[in-house]
Amino acid sequence: MKRRDFLRRSVPAGVVLPSLISGFSIRAFGADSDIMKSLLLPVTETDHVFVIIQLSGGNDGLNMVVPIENFNSYVNARPNIFIPEKSLLPLNGKVGLHPAMTGLQSMYDKGELAVVNSVGYPQPSFSHFRATDIWMSASDSDKVVNSGWAGRYLNYEYPNFPNGYPNATMTDPLAIQIGSTASLTLQGPAVGMGMSISNTSNFYNLINGVEDPAPDTPAGKELTYIRLIAQQTQAYSTVIKAAANNTVQQVSYPIKNSLGDQLKIVARLIKGGLQTRIYMVNYGGFDTHSSQVDSMDTTKGNHATLLGNVSDAIKAFQDDLKFLGVADRVVGMTFSEFGRRIKSNGSDGTDHGSAAPLFVFGKNVIGGVLGDAPLLPTNATVDDNIPFQYDFRSVYSTILANWLCVNDLDLQQIMLKNFQLLPLVNAGGCKKAVNLSGDMLISNYPNPFTSSTVITFTTAGGHTLIQVIDTTGRVVVNLVDKEYTAGTYTVVFDGSPLATGVYYARLQNLARQQVRAMLKVR
Secondary structure, eight states: OOOHHHHHHHHHOOOOOOOEETTTTEOOOOOOOHHHHHHSOOOOOOOOOEEEETTTOOOOHHHEEEEESTTHHHHOOOTTTTOGGGGGGGGSSEEETTOOOHHHHHHHTOOOEEEEEEEEEOOOOOOOOHHHHHHHHHHTTTTTOOOOOHHHHHHHHHHTTTTTTOOOSSSSSEEEEEESOOOOOOSSSSSOOOEEEEEEHHHHHHTTOOOOOOOHHHHHHHHHHHHHHTTTTTTHHHHHHHHHOOOOOOOOTTTTTTHHHHHHHHHHHHTTOOOOOHHHHHEEEOOOOSSSSBBBTSSSSSHHHHHHHHHHHHHHHHHHHHTOOOOOGGEEEESOOOOOOOSSSTTSSOBOOOOOEEEEEEEBBOOOEESSOOOOOTTTTTTTOOOOOHHHHHHHHHHHHHHHHOOOOHHHHHHHHHHOOOBBOOOSOOOOOOOOOOSSSEESSSOOOOOEEEEEEOOSSSSEEEEEEEETEEEEEEEEEEEOOOOOEEEEEOOOOOSSSEEEEEEEEETTEEEEEEOOEE
């Protein structure tokens, strides 16, 4: 019987006293015997930390990482908001960064930034709420899952939580979310696995012993009493204050930058000695349906300000981690619930879309651009979307396996199914995904085709998936989904029931994938 299964069945329940004081979720001690101390050790021994940055609202990835290879199609689709090619910050010659992101470009040049192109999932949702739930739960879009991917991971690492926690072997919060209440990402199968600091002011009030004044009313007197009782069980607040007080000097962060304010706290707590493995922060405002750019200068405007703040905050955070001597332990990632449509709208903005790039950063990432520049139609319509190259759950799986050191069997249980691992974390992590090849791995003939076409693909062996995706970003069919020995194979795609237009053939084989455009004509 596995240790975590034994714990769930046999460990006596400790006293649990949830309360909420100034945005802090506080739980009391459970049993603290020598047996409990040994049994409540985490499943995996690692000091690695993962930082999640949520960009709320649906970030326009196509103006953040611009496809230089398909620049003419990009300009045709976005005549009122495109970023001029001469203004782009060069990366690999195929894509360029928005000019406001000089901080991230400098990290890229040092090998500290991985840009993952066209991240999405089959059957994308264009609803903010549903799409956010999908990204946080790591569920299929047609299934509702009430736990988060990081919450399931923490439940695997720290079984039976909150009973018996905090304890002598794990005195600290398992996860901390700053800037909002605890999200679905940190929800375990039964309980929330993290605590929240609802805003940065609450953090400094906590470490300085400052409380918001209670009103002079009967309700205020009750609040004062509750706070007094809660003070006796604030074990987590005590260790947080101790960790914060252990870090007395940090580098300068950008002013009037709420993301930087949050990341500064994260760096301070990591250096201060917390064993917390997951931190999550939030930065909003990315729902740019209108006035996304300055009509006189498209390199400026609302989106440019947002991207500049993200870039400056992450660069300051990375510099701070180095200054504090903890950069070896930290990897971070950005995500947004969806990207934007290929074609801009008439209000100098963009509407809800599907796939978009994300960033993975840190001293131990494999820097570079992962995947091809997104494929864009010559004359995009208002319904056209970028086909996904990478399932976002492959990024999560890679972080869990190669950075947080989860074994393969447990990884599949945490992520609900098997996903490819990507070359995102170097030898400083636990495992290493194979390097991607630049070879042509998937093609079709004839192309254009009228009713059917033969898709030829090369697999290195193992699990191989061939999908056909339409221009809205939805998977039309899974043509192949099975194990292969290494070699080159063919499969017939019958597109006769489909409307004429562009479709995309996507190959996924272990850590490799490619997307190729196919044209159906009359």
